Amino acid sequence: MSVVDRSPTTPGRVIALxxxxxAFLTTLAGTAGSVGIGLVGAGLLALGVFAGSRPAxxxxxxxxxxxxxxxAAWSTSPVLPLVGAVAAVVAWDAAENxxxxxxxxxxxxxxxxxxxVHAAVTLGVGLVAAIGAYAVYRLSAGNxxxxxxxxxxFAAVVLTAALRD
Amino acid sequence: MIRRxxxxxxxxxxxxxxxxxxxxxxxxxxxxxELLVxxxxxxxxxxxxxxLFRRRNTAIVQAETATPERPTPLPRPGSxxxxxxxxxxxxxxxxxxxxxxxxxxxxxxxxAIRVVARREDCPRETARQLLERGEWTEDRYAAxxxxxxxxxxxxxxxxxxxxxxxxxxxxxxxxxELADAAPGVEGDR
Amino acid sequence: MTERLTNRxxxxxxxxxxxxxxxxxxxxxxxxxxxxxxxxxxAFAQPRTAPEATVALDRxxxxxxxxxxxxxxxxxTVTNVGDQTLPDVRLVDGVPDAxxxxxxxxxxxxxxxxxxxxxxxxxxxxxRGVHEWGETTVLTRNWSGTAERESGVTAPGNIRCIPSxxxxxxxxxxxxxxxxxxxxxxxDTGGAGIEFHATREYQHGDPMHRIDWKRTAKTxxxxxxxxxxxxxxxxxxxxxxxxDAYVSDTDGxxxxxxSIRGARTVGPALMGAGNSVGVAAFGPIWTWLTPSLGRxxxxxxxxxxxxxxxxxxxxxxxRYLPRxxxxxxxxxxxxxxxxxxxxxxADDYLVxxxxxxxxxxxxxxxxxxxxxxxxxxxxxxxxxxxxxRLRAVRRAGIRVVDWDPDTPLRLALQDAVRGxxx
Numbered sequence: 001m002s003v004v005d006r007s008p009t010t011p012g013r014v015i016a017l018x019x020x021x022x023a024f025l026t027t028l029a030g031t032a033g034s035v036g037i038g039l040v041g042a043g044l045l046a047l048g049v050f051a052g053s054r055p056a057x058x059x060x061x062x063x064x065x066x067x068x069x070x071x072a073a074w075s076t077s078p079v080l081p082l083v084g085a086v087a088a089v090v091a092w093d094a095a096e097n098x099x100x101x102x103x104x105x106x107x108x109x110x111x112x113x114x115x116x117v118h119a120a121v122t123l124g125v126g127l128v129a130a131i132g133a134y135a136v137y138r139l140s141a142g143n144x145x146x147x148x149x150x151x152x153x154f155a156a157v158v159l160t161a162a163l164r165d
Numbered sequence: 166m167i168r169r170x171x172x173x174x175x176x177x178x179x180x181x182x183x184x185x186x187x188x189x190x191x192x193x194x195x196x197x198x199e200l201l202v203x204x205x206x207x208x209x210x211x212x213x214x215x216x217l218f219r220r221r222n223t224a225i226v227q228a229e230t231a232t233p234e235r236p237t238p239l240p241r242p243g244s245x246x247x248x249x250x251x252x253x254x255x256x257x258x259x260x261x262x263x264x265x266x267x268x269x270x271x272x273x274x275x276x277a278i279r280v281v282a283r284r285e286d287c288p289r290e291t292a293r294q295l296l297e298r299g300e301w302t303e304d305r306y307a308a309x310x311x312x313x314x315x316x317x318x319x320x321x322x323x324x325x326x327x328x329x330x331x332x333x334x335x336x337x338x339x340x341x342e343l344a345d346a347a348p349g350v351e352g353d354r
Numbered sequence: 355m356t357e358r359l360t361n362r363x364x365x366x367x368x369x370x371x372x373x374x375x376x377x378x379x380x381x382x383x384x385x386x387x388x389x390x391x392x393x394x395x396x397a398f399a400q401p402r403t404a405p406e407a408t409v410a411l412d413r414x415x416x417x418x419x420x421x422x423x424x425x426x427x428x429x430x431t432v433t434n435v436g437d438q439t440l441p442d443v444r445l446v447d448g449v450p451d452a453x454x455x456x457x458x459x460x461x462x463x464x465x466x467x468x469x470x471x472x473x474x475x476x477x478x479x480x481x482r483g484v485h486e487w488g489e490t491t492v493l494t495r496n497w498s499g500t501a502e503r504e505s506g507v508t509a510p511g512n513i514r515c516i517p518s519x520x521x522x523x524x525x526x527x528x529x530x531x532x533x534x535x536x537x538x539x540x541x542d543t544g545g546a547g548i549e550f551h552a553t554r555e556y557q558h559g560d561p562m563h564r565i566d567w568k569r570t571a572k573t574x575x576x577x578x579x580x581x582x583x584x585x586x587x588x589x590x591x592x593x594x595x596x597x598d599a600y601v602s603d604t605d606g607x608x609x610x611x612x613s614i615r616g617a618r619t620v621g622p623a624l625m626g627a628g629n630s631v632g633v634a635a636f637g638p639i640w641t642w643l644t645p646s647l648g649r650x651x652x653x654x655x656x657x658x659x660x661x662x663x664x665x666x667x668x669x670x671x672x673r674y675l676p677r678x679x680x681x682x683x684x685x686x687x688x689x690x691x692x693x694x695x696x697x698x699x700a701d702d703y704l705v706x707x708x709x710x711x712x713x714x715x716x717x718x719x720x721x722x723x724x725x726x727x728x729x730x731x732x733x734x735x736x737x738x739x740x741x742x743r744l745r746a747v748r749r750a751g752i753r754v755v756d757w758d759p760d761t762p763l764r765l766a767l768q769d770a771v772r773g774x775x776x
Contacts, residue, residue, distance in 0.1 A: 004232055054225060062217075062368075069373050073382040081384055085391040089369070096362055097499065101463055104230045104444055104493065109461035114442060117465045121441070121497055122398075129394025133387045140186045140383075152186075152386070155179035162171035163367065163396045202378060209375030213368040220365030226358045228493050228504040233449035233460050236481075237668055239602040242700060242725060242740075243732030250731060276735060279742045340731045343738060 004106035007052045011115040012098010016049050016057075019091035019119075023064050026084030030071025038067025041088075049095045052102065061092030078137050086126030093122045246272070253333035266332055273339055274311065277301070280343045306338035356504045363399035363500055370396060404503035407492040408436025409443070409466070411509035420480035422517050425456060430474040430490070430509065434466035441465055442495035445474065448488030448508075452667035453478045480515045482611070482660055483667045487511040516660035519622045519652065526620050527771050528587050528629070529692055529717040529753065587629045588645045588688050590716075591617040593665065594697030594704060595637030600669040601700055603725035603759065611667065612723035612759040613696035614659050619763050620694060620721070621655050631655065634686065635664025636679060636695075636707075638672035642686050680707060684714055692717040698725055699743045700736070709750050720747055721755045721763070 020042045027038035041063030048056025065088040072081035097118055101111050136152075249269045253262070274296070281301050282292035295301040299308035310332075370392025377386030409432050416427035430447055434440055447460035458476030466472065489506035556576035570576055593613045602608045617633060624631045625647060632645030633655060641664030643654060659665060687693070693716050697704055712718045722744065726737040748754050753774055757766040 004234055058220070065369055066372065069376055069385055069388055072373075072385040072388055073376070073380050075384050078384045078387050081388055082391065085369075085373070085388045089366075089391065089395055100225075100227055100360075100362075100499075101444070104227065105446065105461040105463055106459070108459045109463065110459065111463035114463040114465050118442060118499070125394055125398045126391060129391045132394070133390035136183070136186070136390075137384075137387055139183070152179060152182035155175045155177075155182055158171050158178065159175035159393060162168050162175055163393075163400060206375045206378035209371045209378065213371035213375060216365045216368035216371060220368070223361045223364050225362055226360055227502055228356070228358070228491075230446045230461075230491060233447060234455040236454045236606070237451045238606065239600050239608050239668070241604075241727075241733065242601045242698070243730065243734070243736030245732065246735045247730050247732035272735070276739055276742070280738060283742070283745070337731050340734050344728070344734050 005108065006103050006106050008049050008095070008098040008102040009105075009107055009109075009111050009115065010098075011112045012094050012101065013049050015115065015119045016091045016095035016098060017046060019087045019094060020045050020060075020064060023068060023084045023087035023091060026080045026087070027067040027071040029080050030067075030074045034067045034070035034074075036067075037063050037070065041065070041067055045091060045095060049098065052099055054096065054099065057092060057095045057099065061088055061095070064088040064091065078134060082130040082133060086123065086130050089126055090119060090123050094119045250333050250336060253336070269336060273336060277311065277339065277343060280346055284346050302342045304338050304342050306335045307342040310335040310339045355506075357404055358502050358504070359402060360495075360500055360502055363395070363498060366399055367392060367396050399498050399500055401496055401498065402501050404496050404501035405438060405440055405494050406436070407443075407494050407503065407505040407507060408434060408438070408440070409492060409507060410435045411490055411507050413487060413509040413511040415511050415513060418513050420513055420515050422481055422515055424480045424515075425477045426480055426513055427475065427477050428460075428487075428511070430460075431471060432462075432464075432466070432474070433471045434468055437468050439465070439467045440494055441497045442493075442499065444493035444495075446491040446493075447474060447476075448490050449478060450485035450487060450512075452481060452483065453485055480513060481667060482515050482517055482614070483665070484514050484661045485512060514661055516657060517618065519618055519656050526623050526694070526767065527774070528589065528624070529719060587624075588632075588691040589624055589629055590632045590634055590645060590687055590691050590693050591621055592634045592636050592683065592693055592695045593617055594695070595635045595639070595664050595666075595669075596674055597638075597669045598701045598704075599637070599698055601698060601725055604727060607725075607759070608667070609698035609700070609723050609725045610665075612725070612757075613698075613721075614665060615759075616696050616721050616723065616757065616763050617694075618656075618659055621659070622652065625652060625655075632691075633658055633662075634683060635662060636683065636697075637664055638670050638674040639664040639666075640679065640682055641665060642682075644686075645688060645691060676703065680710060683711070687711075687714075687716055689715070692719070694719045694721060696721045696723070698723055699740050699747070702743065705743050705746050705750075708747055708752055712750065712752055719753045719755065720744075721757055721766075723757050723759045725759065 024038045024042040027034045041060050043060070044056050044063060045060030048054070048058075048060055065085060068081055068084035068088055071084070072078070075081055094115065097115060101109075101115065105111060246269070249265050252265050253269075277296055278289050278292045281287075281295055282289050285292065285295070285301075287295075292301075296311040297313075299312035302308050370389040373385055373388035373392060377383065377389065412431040412433075414429040414431075416429075417424065420426050428447070428449075430445075432443070432445060434443075443464050443466055445462045445464075449455060449460050456477050456479045458474075460474065460476050462472060462474050464470075464472045487510065489508050492505045492507050494503045494505070495501065593610065595610055599610050599613070600608050603612075621631045621633070628647070630645035630647050631651075633641070633643045635641035641658065641662040643658045643662075693711055695708060695711070695718055697720065699705070699720070699722050708718050708720060722740075724740070726740055727733045728737055744754050744756060753770065755763075755766050755770040757763055
C-alpha cells in the first residue's frame with residue numbers, strides 16, 4: 001500500500017483557481033499596475049494550491065485583493081470590484097480548506113460535497129456584504145458628502161477593530 | 166470593555182454617516198480638515214499592517230491524523246545501525262554525537278572481535294589486540310577505527326569530512342572489510 | 355476530546371483596513387466600499403466554538419472469519435443524531451494496526467444536516483490473527499472553520515483470521531530424546547519397531563516373520579532383520595515473540611510470522627507421526643499449549659498459533675521479563691520434552707537462552723528464518739552478527755536449521771539433516 005498523498009484536494013484546487021480567475025478578470029478594468037499585482041497574486045495562489053504552501057496561498061490572495069482594490073480606484077461602478085473582492089476571499093478560503101483537508105484526509109478521500117458546501121457558504125457571506133455595500137452606494141447616488149464618507153470610514157475602521165482578529 | 170466602546174462608536178459613526186448620505190444638506194455646514202482624513206487613512210493602513218503581522222506570527226492549528234491505510238511497519242534487521250551511520254553525517258550536538266558514536270563503536274567492536282577471532286583462529290583477547298594495533302586489515306580507514314594511533318592521511322581526512330564524518334566513513338569501511346572476511350556473506354552494494 | 359482554534363481567518367481585518375486606507379488616501383469611494391467585504395468576513399469569523407460530534411457510527415464487515423489474503427469489505431455508516439447541522443465533519447476510521455487498506459479510502463469529509471447519513475466503504479486484506487477496529491477519529495468544525503473539535507467514536511468490529519495447518523507433511527528429524535511408548539522417533543538401539551536397521555545371525559526364538567527370507571533363498575543362511583526402535587517424542591514448538599524478533603524481511607513479513615508459519619508446518623507433521631506436540635510463545639505475553647495428540651489437539655494447535663495472545667502480528671507494548679519467561683518455560687516443559695525453537699536470532703540473549711534450555715535437559719533444535727539482507731551497511735552488520743550467533747549455537751551442540759523463508763522449510767530441513775549426519 002502506498003503512503004497517503006497529503007497534497008491539497010482536487011475540488012479545493014478547482015474552486016480556488018476558478019475564483020482566482022474571476023477576481024483577476026475584474027482587475028482588467030483597472031490600470032496595468034492593478035492587473036500586474038492581480039496576476040502575481042493569482043499566480044502565487046495557484047502555486048500555493050498545487051505545492052501545498054500556506055504562505056503562498058495567503059500572499060497570493062492578499063495580492064489579488066490588492067489588485068482589485070487598486071482597480072477599484074479607477075472604477076465608476078462598484079459592481080466589478082465588489083465581485084472581485086468576494087472572489088478573492090472565496091479563492092483563498094477554498095484553497096486553504098483544500099490544503100487542510102489534504103493534510104488531514106489525503107487526496108484520495110471523498111471531500112467534494114463538503115468543500116462545495118463550504119465554498120458556497122463563504123460566497124454567500126461575501127455576497128451579503130457586497131449587496132449591503134452596493135445598497136449604500138446606490139443610496140448616496142452620486143452625492144457623497146465628505147463628512148459622511150469620513151464617518152463611514154471611521155465606522156468601518158472602528159467596527160473592524162472591535163471585531164476580534 | 167474597550168471593544169464594546171469601539172463597537173458602540175463604530176455603530177454610531179455608521180448611523181450618522183448613513184444619515185448624512187440619505188439626507189443631504191445637513192452635512193454642508195460641517196468642516197472636516199484634510200489632515201484628519203489623511204490621518205484616518207494612514208491609521209487604517211497601519212492597522213492593516215498590524216493585522217498582517219499578527220497573522221504571520223500565529224500558526225494554523227489543526228488536528229494531525231494517523232495513517233490507517235498502511236499496516237504498522239516493522240524495522241528491518243540492522244536498521245538502527247543505518248540510522249546511527251546517517252546521524253553521524255548530520256551536524257548535531259557534541260554529546261549526542263558522542264553517545265551515538267559510542268553505541269556504534271561497542272557494537273562494531275564486538276562483531277569485529279568475533280569475526281577476527283574466528284578468521285585468525287585465535288582467542289578473543291588476541292583478536293582485540295589485533296584490532297587495537299590495526300593489524301587485522303589492509304584498509305587504512307577500517308584500521309584507524311579501532312586503533313588510536315593510526316591516522317588516516319590528512320588529505321583523505323579532509324576529503325572525508327567535507328563529504329561527511331570521518332567516523333562514519335571509517336565505520337563503513339570496517340563493516341565492508343569484515344564482510345569480505347566472512348565466507349558466505351555476499352556483499353552487494 | 356480536544357477543541358482547538360485554527361486561526362485560519364486571522365488577519366482578515368487587514369483586507370478591510372487596506373481597502374479603507376487606500377480608498378480614503380486616494381479619495382476613491384468605490385475602493386472604500388470594498389472594506390465592507392472585509393468587515394463582513396471578519397464578522398463571519400467571529401464564532402469560536404466547534405460543534406460537538408453528535409454522530410452515531412455503525413460498522414459492518416463482509417466477513418468475520420476470513421482466510422489469509424482475503425479481502426474484507428468494511429462499511430461504516432455515520433449518522434448525525436443531533437439537532438444541529440454539522441457543517442464540516444472529517445472522518446478517519448481506526449483500521450487495525452496490522453492490516454492494510456487495499457481498495458477505497460477509510461477517510462471522508464461531509465456536511466451532515468440532522469438525520470443525514472453518509473457511508474464509507476473500503477477493503478482491507480486479512481492476515482493471521484485477531485484484528486480489532488479502534489476508535490474512529492471524528493473532526494468537527496463550525497461554518498467558518500475557526501474552531502475544530504477532535505473526538506474519538508468507537509464502532510466495534512473485529513475479524514479472526516485462522517490459517518489452516520499445512521497439508522504437506524514432511525517428517526521432521528527429531529533428536530533422540532524420547533519417551534517410552536511406540537511412536538516414530540528413531541533411536542539407535544535396535545529392537546522391536548518398524549524401520550529396517552540391520553541383520554544379524556538367526557537366534558533361536560526369533561519370530562518367524564522377521565527372518566530375511568530373501569537372503570535365505572539366496573544363501574541358505576538364516577538371518578533376522580533388526581528394526582530401529584521407534585518411540586514417540588514430546589515436542590514443544592517455542593516461538594521467539596520478544597520485540598527483538600519482530601524484524602521484517604524485504605516484503606514486510608516479520609520473522610515472528612515466518613516462525614509461526616514454520617511451526618504450522620512442523621507441528622502437524624510431528625503429530626501425524628505420533629508425537630505429542632505443544633506450543634509456547636517466548637516473549638512478553640506468555641502462551642502455552644501442553645503437548646498432546648489427536649484431532650481436537652490439532653484444532654487447538656491451529657487456533658493457538660493463529661489467535662493466541664502471545665502470537666500477535668505486532669509486538670505488544672508489554673514489558674518483557676527475561677528471567678520470568680525462561681523460568682516459566684522451564685516449569686511448563688514436560689521432563690522428557692525436546693524443544694524446536696523458532697527465532698531469527700537477532701540478539702545475543704537468545705543464544706544464552708538456547709544453551710540454558712539444553713542445560714535443563716531438553717534437546718534443542720533451532721529453526722531460524724533469515725530475514726536479513728546485505729543491501730545496506732546495517733543489513734551487513736545484522737547478517738554477520740546472525741552468522742556468528744548461529745555458529746555459537748552450533749558449538750553448543752544444538753542443531754541449527756538456517757532457513758531462507760523464500761524457500762520451503764522442507765528444503766532447509768533436508769540441507770540441515772545432511773549437515774548433521776556428516
